[in-house]
Amino acid sequence: MTAAQAPYRTRADEVAAALGTDAERGLDGPEAAERLTRDGPNTLPAARGHGPVARFLLQFHSPLIYVLLASAAASALLGEHADALVILGVVVVNAVVGFVQESRAEAALTALAALTRTTASVVRGGATVTVPAAELVRGDLVELAAGDKVPADLRLLRTDELSVDESALTGESVPAGKDPAALGETALADRRNMAFSGTLVTNGQGAGIVVATGAATEIGGVHRLMRTTGAVQTPLTRKISRFSRIVTVAILVLAALTFGIGVLYGRPPAEMLTAAVALAVGAIPEGLPAIVTITLAFGVARMARRGAIVRHLPAVETLGGTTVICTDKTGTLTQNQMTVTAVLAGGREYTVSGSGYAPAGTFEQDGRPVRVAAHPALRETLLAGAACNDARLFEEDGGWRIAGDPTEGALLTSAAKGGIGDAPPRTAALPFTSERRFMATAHDGGTVYAKGPVERILELCDDQAGPDGLPEPLDRAAVTARAEAFGGRALRVLAFARAPSERLDPLPRLTFLGLEAMIDPPRPEAASAVRACRDAGVRVKMITGDHAATAAAVGARIGLGGEVVTGADLAAGLPPERIDAASVFARVSPEQKLRLVRTFQEAGHVIAMTGDGVNDAPALKRADIGVAMGRGGTDAARESADMVLTDDDFTSIEHAVEEGRGVFDNLVKFIVWALPSNIGLGLVLVAAIVANASLPILPLQVLWLNMTAVLVLGLPFAVEPKDEAIMRRPPRDPSLPLLTRALTLRILLVSGILLAGSFGLRYWERVQGASPETARTIVVNVFAVTLIAYMFNCLSLERPLLWRGVRRNPWTAVSAAALLAVQMFYTYTPFMQRVFHSAALGLGAWARIIVFAVAAYLLIEIIKRLQRD
Structure with missing residues (x-):
């Protein structure tokens, strides 16, 4: 491996020599131009996605849609133009709904590419010039200063207090201090002599040689992972796809048998083709896509009110089936704001309340509040933290922010909590350097x-401040033990x-004041949210790029204890049972995050992945549902995710799981209610052909039933309230089908009831001398009224309700009344009688229909009771 290929393991001058550049003058202009032509611009490949026309056409790519289109074509050939137009209208409406709801494809790649659109300060031919970052080439000498976005991967030549926020790439919770010294083999987050493209300089300045551009950078590696990581289907879409394939095959087989049997009986082929079309149209649940979309859309609206924006509709249901939540630490479980939680001063330890940069909190000693002004050593320690500080704390848009290093921001906040005002004006400063170390x-x-x-600091001190602030002998061992x-x-x-002096050169001997200890604290609600997920049978696993000790401490505070697995452990190869048992994974690279998600999926889990950084984007895309942070997250993470939390609150995930379970319950209720109509219609037509009887219902009448009864009576299921115990039951097994055996039997039973009622009442009317139009109108209304009664059966699949x-859901009564009015x-009406070949019914016919529907309702309630017992 050459110096240019492993620059962090090589001295800076050797890297410069390997890249043919000068460490002081940089590249000459002509040489840089030649390299740009040869190697290409410093950009990431643009995302490729389907255009709007292609996305619309893809909405028709479904086996059920193909059958409907074939049915429309057959109807047109038979001269049934009204039937053909209605069928085509149904297909187009479903396609438009799907097209409107589909989100932007591959937008994450565009967001990643945007990270490199900046300018850079470059030394070329000994002169410093500003060029677009896209024109950087390997060997360029780039200068960095606080506030700059690193434009390419750099091997640092020199640093002056240089710190870089790499959290979006590595997950490290605090800015990384930089040092140009060569390193041995080390993890990405520990490469202190490198600055990576897309990260942000928070403090100091430095210079480095470009060693990688564009797709060859570390962020380019994440980009490659994104391009090679396919988004997985959600459990709902997988189940619906499988259901569609089974229904399609069954419909085609039944339609072919119907056609063949009729022709064998000597009936005209054109009539049998009409019967086959009626069967296909009747058995296909045309209203199912619309109701599924509406139900999911209602779930989306409810989740938006609870701080979660869903970008892909099926993701609503997916959360309800989640068995494992893989969550990032920094900014997700924690606040991504360093906070001082303890102070040692004058030999006494104080705890500090409050979190984040808001200067609201108290100091306590042994559980009792203290006034900082009454504790001189404590006050002097806080003042030292505020005075020896280059950060700035300010309020903006209703929240507190810092400009500068997060660690120094935490010191300013703790001083403000203690009532420390502005420090005395500064007259001189010795900045922190890797050599000076203070x-x-x-x-x-x-x-x-x-x-x-x-x-x-202890090396520079001769004594320490006592509780009253006066000097006393320095107890190095006690201070060191407390720090450990x-x-x-x-x-x-x-x-x-501190020291009483006006000069820093020479630095006088100092008096030790105290210690301030800080951490990026967990969000206050994180522990309860993790506990609620566990109560619901959902396992939570923290996957972070931060240090193992920090990850373990945060994990312990929110209820994720046990063994901590590191990226090095994963690279060495761990048995699957240890990976499955662990709850905290630390120092993990983006590739390893992605591998963990795949490992859990291969074990049969439904994975929700949360994150906010560029390093989380591939895993967010691969997970069954990716959840990104809306406030503190990167564009790459948000665009990779299926859901975005507007409040960056882990508790919103708990709410989303609850909402997802409710959506799935409502979808199952709707399917259990809707399928008997389609199966029953198919059975009626097949039975008529086998019995060599006339068609009891026409294709256009079948479409009328499917689009009115299913849509009007299906809507209440979209707003059905959630079960009270929904978060006290385990997640459903992802390997189970959409419908259980008991529910499938119930669907078949209701289908048989509809078949019996249709033929029985139709036969009664024909015996009484009714016309074919009247008999068919009886069949249509038997289905409509019985489906109203069955809707009330399905408000609960286990008990009478x-x-x-x-x-609790008055829309059920409204929908029932609306369907009766439509019928x-x-x-x-004469117009409907002409178009749909219907006929008026007498009171006796309606009485028989209603008695049959009530009997069907009571029978289903008895079956539910028997299944429950």
Whole structure:
């Protein structure tokens, strides 16, 4: 491996030599232009997706739609133009609904490419120039300063207090300090001598040589993962697809048998083709796509009110079937805002309440609140943190923000909580460097403050401040032990000291003041949300790029204990049972996140993946449902996800799981209610052909039933309230079919009831001398009224819920009344009689229909009771 291929393991001058560049003057202009022509621009490949016309045409790519289109063509050939137009209208309406709901394809790649659209300060031929980042080439010498976005992957040559926020790429919760010294083999997040494309310089300045551009950068690697990672079908779409294939085959077989039997009986082929079309149209649940879409859309609206925006409709149902939630740590379970939680001053330990950058909180000692002004050592420690500080804390858009390093922002917040105002004006400063390993500032009034790692600050001190602020002997062992105790809780620790002096050169001997310990704290509601998910049978696994100790500490605080598995463990190869048992995965690369999601999916789990960084995007895309953070997340993460949390609150995922389960329950109720109509219509037609009788219902009448009864009576299922115990039951087994055996038997039973009622009442009318039009109108209304009664059966699939069901969902009564009104219009108006070949019915006919429907309702309730017992 050459120096240019593994630059972090090679000295900077060797990298420059390998790339043919000068570490001081950079590349010459002509050489840079030649390399740009040879290697191409520093951009990521653009996303390729279907255009709007192709996306619309794809809505017709379904076996059931093919059967409907063939039925429309057959109707047109037979001269039944009205039938053909109605069938085509149904198909087009469903296609338009699907097209409107489909989200933008591959938008994540566009978002990733946008990360490199910036400018860069480059040294070419010894002169510093500003060029578009797209024109950078390998070997270019790039200068960095605070606020810059790193334009390409750089091997750093020199640094001056340089810190880079790499959380979007690595998951590291605090900016990474940079040092140009060569390293051994190390993980991506620990490569301190590299600066990666798309990350943000938070402090200091530096310079580095471009070692990778475009698709060859680390962010380009994430881009490649995105392009090679296919989005998976949701469990609902997989089940609906399988259901569609089974129904299509069954319909074609039955239609062919119907046609063949009729021809064998000597009936005209044209009449049998009409019968086959009627069978196909009757058996296909044309209203199912519309009701599924409407039910999902209602779920989307309810979830939006609870802080979750769904970008792909089937994702609503997927959450209800989730068995494992793989969640990022930084910004998802935590606030991505460093917070001081403990202070050691004057030999006493204080706890600090409040989280994030909002300066609201209290100091306590042994559980009792204290006034900072009454504790001189504590006050001086907080003042040192505010004075020896380059960050700025400010309020914006109703929230508190920082400009600068998050660690220094946490120090400003803790000082503000203690009532510390502005520090005395600064007169001089010694910045932090990798050689010096501390920062010191001099201020008006003759005071010097210093901060840095504990061991380094202790080297500079001769004594320590006691509780009253006065000097006393320094107990190095006690301070070190307390710092190690903080570190054992995964807290980041900084030490502070002071001296009465106006000068920093030479630096006087210091008096040790105290320690401030901080962490990126868990969100206050994260622990309860994790507990609620577990109560619902959903396992939660934290997958982060942060250090193992930090991940373990956060995991313990939110209820995710047990073994911590690292990226190195995964690379070495772990048995599947250890991976399955672990709840915390740390120092994990984007490729390993993706591999973990695939591993859990191969084990049969339905995976929800949450995240906010570029490094999360491939796993978000691969998961059964990707959930991105709306406030703190990157564009790449949001565009890869199926759902975006507007409040970045993990609790919203718990609410979404609840909503998803409710949506699935409502879809199952609707399917159990709707399928008997389609199966029953098919059975009626097959029975008529086998019995060599005339068609009891015409294709156009079948379409009327499917589109009026199914849509009007199906709508109440979309707004059916959730079961009270919905989050106290385990998630459904993803391997189970959409319908259980008991529900399938119930569907077949109701289909048989509709068959019996249709033939029985039709036969009665024909014996009484009724016309074929009247007999067919009887069949249409038997189906309509019985489906009204059966709707009340299906408000609960386990127990009777008639009057209580109407009270909690009054739309059931409205829909029943609406369908009765529509059927009156169908039965009695001359226009409908001409178009649909219907006829008026007498009171006796209606009485028989209603008695039959009530009997069917009572029979189904008895069957439910027997199945429940």
